[in-house]
Amino acid sequence: MGRMxxxxxxxxxxxxxxxxxxxxxGQRRATVVDVAQRAGVSTATVSRVMNRNYPVxxxxxxxVEAAMRELGYVVNAHARALAGTSARTVGIIVxxxxxxxxxxxxxxxxREATDGDRLCLVCCTQxxxxxxxxxxxLMHERRAxxxxxxxxxxxxxxxxxxxxxxxxxxxxxxxxxxxCGRPSLGDGVPTVGxxxxxxxxxxxxxxxxxxxxxxxxxxxGGPPGLSTARDRLAGHRRALELRGIAxxxxxxxxxxxxxxxxxxxMTELLREGLEFTAVFAANDIVAAGAAQALEEAGVRxxxxxxxxxxxxxxxxxxxRPRLTTVRIPLEEMGRQxxxxxxxxxxxxxxxxxxxxxxxLGTHIVVRESVAAPRSTLPGxxxxxRS
Amino acid sequence: MGRMxxxxxxxxxxxxxxxxxxxxxGQRRATVVDVAQRAGVSTATVSRVMNRNYPVxxxxxxxVEAAMRELGYVVNAHARALAGTSARTVGIIVxxxxxxxxxxxxxxxxREATDGDRLCLVCCTQxxxxxxxxxxxLMHERRAxxxxxxxxxxxxxxxxxxxxxxxxxxxxxxxxxxxCGRPSLGDGVPTVGxxxxxxxxxxxxxxxxxxxxxxxxxxxGGPPGLSTARDRLAGHRRALELRGIAxxxxxxxxxxxxxxxxxxxMTELLREGLEFTAVFAANDIVAAGAAQALEEAGVRxxxxxxxxxxxxxxxxxxxRPRLTTVRIPLEEMGRQxxxxxxxxxxxxxxxxxxxxxxxLGTHIVVRESVAAPRSTLPGxxxxxRS
DNA sequence: CTGAAAGCGCTAACAC
DNA sequence: GTGTTAGCGCTTTCAG
Numbered sequence: 191m192g193r194m195x196x197x198x199x200x201x202x203x204x205x206x207x208x209x210x211x212x213x214x215x216g217q218r219r220a221t222v223v224d225v226a227q228r229a230g231v232s233t234a235t236v237s238r239v240m241n242r243n244y245p246v247x248x249x250x251x252x253x254v255e256a257a258m259r260e261l262g263y264v265v266n267a268h269a270r271a272l273a274g275t276s277a278r279t280v281g282i283i284v285x286x287x288x289x290x291x292x293x294x295x296x297x298x299x300x301r302e303a304t305d306g307d308r309l310c311l312v313c314c315t316q317x318x319x320x321x322x323x324x325x326x327x328l329m330h331e332r333r334a335x336x337x338x339x340x341x342x343x344x345x346x347x348x349x350x351x352x353x354x355x356x357x358x359x360x361x362x363x364x365x366x367x368x369x370c371g372r373p374s375l376g377d378g379v380p381t382v383g384x385x386x387x388x389x390x391x392x393x394x395x396x397x398x399x400x401x402x403x404x405x406x407x408x409x410x411g412g413p414p415g416l417s418t419a420r421d422r423l424a425g426h427r428r429a430l431e432l433r434g435i436a437x438x439x440x441x442x443x444x445x446x447x448x449x450x451x452x453x454x455x456m457t458e459l460l461r462e463g464l465e466f467t468a469v470f471a472a473n474d475i476v477a478a479g480a481a482q483a484l485e486e487a488g489v490r491x492x493x494x495x496x497x498x499x500x501x502x503x504x505x506x507x508x509x510r511p512r513l514t515t516v517r518i519p520l521e522e523m524g525r526q527x528x529x530x531x532x533x534x535x536x537x538x539x540x541x542x543x544x545x546x547x548x549x550l551g552t553h554i555v556v557r558e559s560v561a562a563p564r565s566t567l568p569g570x571x572x573x574x575r576s
Numbered sequence: 577m578g579r580m581x582x583x584x585x586x587x588x589x590x591x592x593x594x595x596x597x598x599x600x601x602g603q604r605r606a607t608v609v610d611v612a613q614r615a616g617v618s619t620a621t622v623s624r625v626m627n628r629n630y631p632v633x634x635x636x637x638x639x640v641e642a643a644m645r646e647l648g649y650v651v652n653a654h655a656r657a658l659a660g661t662s663a664r665t666v667g668i669i670v671x672x673x674x675x676x677x678x679x680x681x682x683x684x685x686x687r688e689a690t691d692g693d694r695l696c697l698v699c700c701t702q703x704x705x706x707x708x709x710x711x712x713x714l715m716h717e718r719r720a721x722x723x724x725x726x727x728x729x730x731x732x733x734x735x736x737x738x739x740x741x742x743x744x745x746x747x748x749x750x751x752x753x754x755x756c757g758r759p760s761l762g763d764g765v766p767t768v769g770x771x772x773x774x775x776x777x778x779x780x781x782x783x784x785x786x787x788x789x790x791x792x793x794x795x796x797g798g799p800p801g802l803s804t805a806r807d808r809l810a811g812h813r814r815a816l817e818l819r820g821i822a823x824x825x826x827x828x829x830x831x832x833x834x835x836x837x838x839x840x841x842m843t844e845l846l847r848e849g850l851e852f853t854a855v856f857a858a859n860d861i862v863a864a865g866a867a868q869a870l871e872e873a874g875v876r877x878x879x880x881x882x883x884x885x886x887x888x889x890x891x892x893x894x895x896r897p898r899l900t901t902v903r904i905p906l907e908e909m910g911r912q913x914x915x916x917x918x919x920x921x922x923x924x925x926x927x928x929x930x931x932x933x934x935x936l937g938t939h940i941v942v943r944e945s946v947a948a949p950r951s952t953l954p955g956x957x958x959x960x961r962s
Numbered sequence: 963c964t965g966a967a968a969g970c971g972c973t974a975a976c977a978c
Numbered sequence: 979g980t981g982t983t984a985g986c987g988c989t990t991t992c993a994g
Contacts, residue, residue: 219749262745267717268657269971272986297673300700330890331653359648363605378862508894561989620966655987658970
């Protein structure tokens with residue numbers, strides 16, 4: 191047997207150091223070699239027992255399993271990954287775990303990953319594109335099978351180029367960059383994607399408002415530089431246009447996707463006396479802020495003002511009245527994201543030219559926050575400035 | 577200069593195969609060897625350049641960095657971890673990412689991990705202790721520097737023993753199991769912990785209710801088998817006892833930590849005509865459900881009924897009236913969890929006997945959901961069964 | 963400051 | 979069925 195080929199190991203150590211460690215916090219973890227020795231078999235057999243991918247005599251197997259148990263053996267996933275098998279990891283990058291929009295998608299990703307016997311690396315960028323890039327790199331270093339990028343992206347040229355570079359690197363290594371809820375990087379870039387009908391949802395809900403008789407609709411929130419916000423605004427405008435309602439720049443009030451923005455801006459607008467009968471908040475969070483401002487100003491929903499949101503996260507049902515909004519299949523998107531990445535080029539190379547994009551639908555959920563504008567009701571004055 | 581010492585590389589390839597792979601999806605990732613070759617240095621130098629942990633001539637460094645860039649080199653974290661350095665990973669196990677209670681803690685863990693230049697493995701057990709155990713194992717395989725177990729644990733003997741075994745295994749390997757918001761496993765078990773004053777918070781808020789004049793307080797929700805729920809109920813009982821209020825079993829209605837439970841059970845209780853003037857929901861989610869039931873039954877908060885919760889998650893502020901509740905330093909707990917794990921025995925072995933437990937405080941946040949009971953107001957009838 | 967070489971722990975041919 | 983033996987890609991003494 192060829193062990194001890196050098197003068198370095200195993201034995202108590204000639205000079206008193208070299209083999210320290212048995213004293214304090216950790217007596218060297220057991221390895222396949224230890225297990226093999228104890229069970230009187232080769233390391234190959236131990237490996238076979240663990241992976242159950244090869245016939246092993248029942249008796250042998252038992253001996254090996256006993257040895258593993260007795261030694262408290264735990265495989266080293268890194269060694270395993272190094273030796274060739276996949277790291278069985280999928281990475282997910284969101285801007286904020288606290289935000290239900292991301293949390294639901296993350297849940298889908300985590301569940302699908304777990305179902306596929308993989309672990310999930312999760313990172314939060316806190317909205318910083320630079321961190322996003324850095325995290326992709328980190329996950330690449332970890333050799334994640336897929337890296338899921340969630341949510342709207344900044345519309346920046348240099349940033350996109352950088353992203354494309356990372357996507358190519360990942361692809362070259364057999365991993366996939368998944369764009370979940372954000373636009374593709376272009377045909378040349380090897381990514382897969384899962385989108386939802388963002389523009390369509392916005393169109394539908396604005397149309398819903400118009401159908402109820404609203405013409406002066408305030409569009410509130412959504413960072414102008416974010417793809418998500420851009421698409422929602424686009425859908426909103428299209429609905430207006432289709433119905434022949436002239437666009438009014440004053441009624442477009444983009445801003446952060448935050449409750450604070452919704453509250454603050456709405457308060458200001460109310461004070462300034464801007465005229466409108468309905469509000470389309472770019473997402474439910476903004477709507478929650480707006481609702482609070484409205485409440486404090488004594489404006490009743492939906493009597494004096496209609497309000498709708500986007501995303502259909504839980505807060506939509508906690509608001510009073512319950513919020514009419516656009517539902518996105520958040521969790522499903524997460525699941526599909528990993529599915530599409532793992533089947534899109536791994537083995538079943540079934541005509542997925544590296545850039546497969548899945549598109550899921552959205553639909554509006556009608557609750558109690560919309561009514562016909564007062565002004566169209568016979569005999570009532572419009573709730574204008576005063 | 578010693579470049580091209582082997583016959584293997586760079587050139588077009590003498591025999592046409594041997595260097596396969598340049599065609600399909602991945603031309604073999606570049607390795608240190610490739611970089612070293614291209615830069616005309618040894619792999620040791622490349623390593624030194626990457627880790628900046630050793631002096632390297634500026635010129636050499638530049639050549640190496642250029643080579644890395646040109647080759648699109650990305651270190652292999654597994655090889656690195658195998659070679660001895662830590663995996664720079666912390667694991668976190670929660671029951672549900674969607675639940676703000678867990679999400680906030682997870683955020684703390686993620687941020688602290690990121691600040692310490694580590695990545696975060698996240699798993700959801702969906703409340704299944706068996707999965708929890710399995711995930712700990714998987715994270716151990718990944719050689720996570722710490723594994724953070726979040727939230728209440730089931731009070732099961734066999735389960736705890738199993739957990740203790742895992743804790744010892746981890747510890748033997750130099751990792752730490754962190755109990756975040758759950759009781760210690762006993763002195764013999766090498767874990768670290770971060771708790772919050774669960775019982776104290778419950779005591780304080782029940783006392784708050786009593787101080788307002790309430791005597792018949794319904795305790796609603798909280799799975800009897802969960803440590804979290806047990807402690808909250810204990811605090812509640814202690815407050816009652818201290819004030820000399822007799823315990824009434826009918827007023828203790830444990831159950832799931834869910835909105836659905838809060839809604840359903842409250843609806844039933846109202847229908848049955850149970851008498852009480854205030855509700856202490858075991859957490860804010862349950863409180864939200866209860867609030868809805870109350871609303872639908874035409875019971876006004878806090879006029880006809882006072883309501884308090886626990887956790888102080890965002891929904892507490894979305895409810896109308898805003899919910900009086902107990903605040904837990906959720907995110908801080910997450911941060912401390914990784915801090916305590918990473919400093920409790922890593923290098924600064926400053927008297928942390930493997931079992932250090934940090935205890936953070938809680939405090940009540942008074943909002944608008946509590947008032948004196950109608951029955952104590954002069955001249956008004958109690959809102960009893962009818 | 964730089965190079966050579968010995969592993970880290972596991973898997974996967976390839977023998978027997 | 980089971981053993982042998984190369985590596986996987988990186989870090990790290992130990993020598994220059």
